[in-house]
Amino acid sequence: MHFRKLVGNKCYLSPLSxxxxxxxxxxLNDLEVVRNLSRVSAVIGLDAEREALEKIGREHNYAIVDLATEAMIGVCGFFDTxxxxxxxxxxxxxxxxxxxxxxxxxxxxxxLLRYGFDYLNFENVLLRVYSFNARAIESYKRVGFREMGRRRRALKRERQFFDVIYMDITPEDLSGDA
Ligand SMILES: CC(C)(COP(=O)(O)OP(=O)(O)OC[C@H]1O[C@@H](n2cnc3c(N)ncnc32)[C@H](O)[C@@H]1OP(=O)(O)O)[C@@H](O)C(=O)NCCC(=O)NCCS
Structure with missing residues (x-):
């Protein structure tokens, strides 16, 4: 069951359960998805994921739900607060x-960021993204994130080295055109 906590035009965010x-x-067992995440090298079974969600569900982690179909399509959240x-x-x-x-x-x-800035009083939110993930980088820039630096060749994936890009955003940077 999902709850319309943060509602946009295309999707809403519901507490993850x-x-x-x-x-x-x-x-998380689909390599095309998980190759973009650090969890690609983990074994993710249903019991382990249930345990993980029990833990992170008490923090600000949300299911992304399509408004038109009510289908859950992904997950987003804050960590290391x-x-x-x-x-x-x-x-x-x-x-x-x-x-x-x-x-x-x-x-x-x-x-998520608007909520974080308005109600959780965040001043700066960080993210890390792998340099091969052009779609993610483009999306983050459109939101208002800026690259603050990169850790060179800090990721080895599919037998190649990539940089880990660090991006951050402040309340003033948040683009209103989502
Ligand atoms: C990363 C992710 C959250 C982005 O969300 P999304 O809804 O797919 O992306 P958006 O539609 O918001 O933005 C993508 C942008 O990248 C552009 N884009 C797509 N593929 C691209 C590519 N290969 N090179 C450059 N830009 C690209 C799109 O045109 C779009 O830009 P536009 O809105 O100006 O047209 C999503 O793709 C995802 O979850 N991917 C798999 C897991 C992942 O990578 N997670 C992030 C780990 S840091």
Whole structure:
């Protein structure tokens, strides 16, 4: 069951729950999706994912749900939150590949960041992305993230080295055009 907590034009964000574990497990075993994430080298079974969701579901992690069909299409959230300094890191994946490059990622991140800046009092949100992930980088830039640096050749994937790009965003940077 999903709840319309943060609502946009295409999608809404609903608190992630253990009920979402089966869907997440399926996506996280799809190499085309998970090769973009650090979890590609983990074994992700249903029990482990249920446990993980029980833990992270109490923090600001959300299912991304298509408004038109009510289908869950992905997950996004904050982690490594520092309440004292108002910082956090953002993570996102759209597991349903039919929804890639249709603006859903941009809208979901904008909804999440607006909430983070307005109600969680964040001042700076960080993300890390692999240099081969052009779609993600483009989407992040459209949201308002800026590259702040890159850790060179810090990722070895598919027998090649890539950079890990660090991007950050402040409340003023957040683009309104999601
Ligand atoms: C990364 C992700 C969240 C982005 O969300 P999305 O909804 O697919 O992306 P958006 O539609 O918001 O933006 C993608 C942009 O990249 C562009 N794009 C797509 N493929 C591209 C490519 N190969 N090179 C450059 N730009 C590309 C699109 O045209 C679009 O730009 P536009 O809106 O100006 O036309 C989503 O694709 C995803 O979850 N991918 C798999 C997992 C992943 O990579 N997670 C992120 C890990 S850091």
């Amino acid at each position: 253990v009920e979402d574990a089966e869907q997440c497990t399926a996506w 520092d309440r004292l300094n108002g910082t956090a890191e953002l993570g996102i994946f759209i597991g349903d590949k039919a929804y890639w490059s249709r603006g859903y990622g941009r809208e979901a991140m904008t909804l």
